[in-house]
Amino acid sequence: MTSYYSAIAERMAGPGREQLVRKLAEYHHGNESLHMHEYIERREPCSYCWLRAGRAMQIVGEHLVAGPLADVLAERARQDAKWGEQNHPDGTKQIMYGCLARDWKYIVEAAAAKGKLTWRHVLLEEVYEALAEDDAAKLRAELVQVAATAVCWIEAIDRRTATEADRG
Ligand SMILES: [Mg+2]
Ligand SMILES: [Zn+2]
Structure with a gap:
């Protein structure tokens, strides 16, 4: 109707x-x-x-x-064309990467406190958190955060590039 x-x-x-x-x-x-x-x-x-x-x-x-998500979808299509459906074991482990995730959290907090936080810090924090999850649902939730953080970083680069282009 x-x-x-x-x-x-x-x-x-x-x-x-x-x-x-x-x-x-x-x-x-x-x-x-x-x-x-x-x-x-x-x-x-x-x-x-x-x-x-x-x-x-x-x-x-x-x-x-237009924008990062359009580029991500295009890249996913390229991956499928090149590799087909991909199925690998997760390879994540709490006992191996849990410490790394915790250590990195401190490094990120210290960098932020000194005003030296970079996108490298932010993205790697999410990546290490994902690597420390062996539960499928929790791993999935962390991978969404990794993807969203990467998109957020791309948006920041696009804004910076746009401002630079404006200034000429
Ligand atoms: Mg996370
Ligand atoms: Zn209504």
């Missing part, structure tokens, strides 16, 4: 994302804790939830066509 607001949200989300933006609008509408108005008893998402979903998809769409 299309309504005035669902059409706006679909246009914000971009072509081919009609199903995704509907799912997100329904999720927002059905989630009372996120909801800020009185139409929650209606099954069809309200104007507020459509617009919020449309804006969220707009942001996601921007990330997918």
Whole structure:
């Protein structure tokens, strides 16, 4: 069913994302804790939830066509083309890398206290934390942090490059 607001949200989300933006609008509408108005008893998402979903998809769409996440997805496609599906053992271990992770945490704290914190410190802290996890769920959570930190670093490089280009 299309309504005035669902059409706006679909246009914000971009072509081919009609199903995704509907799912997100329904999720927002059905989630009372996120909801800020009185139409929650209606099954069809309200104007507020459509617009919020449309804006969220707009942001996601921007990330997918330009910026670090677009580059990460392209690199993943290159990896698949080159190596196919990859399955290796994790090779992580608490008793081997737990100490390293703890030591590195102190090194990072000391560097931060001296005003000498670098991206190398920040990323390696996350990498060592991941290497110290042998539980699959915890390892996965740490790897998400590694990936997010790498993306954060790339964003900082992009900002720096943009500022330098501005100055000419
Ligand atoms: Mg971590
Ligand atoms: Zn709603």
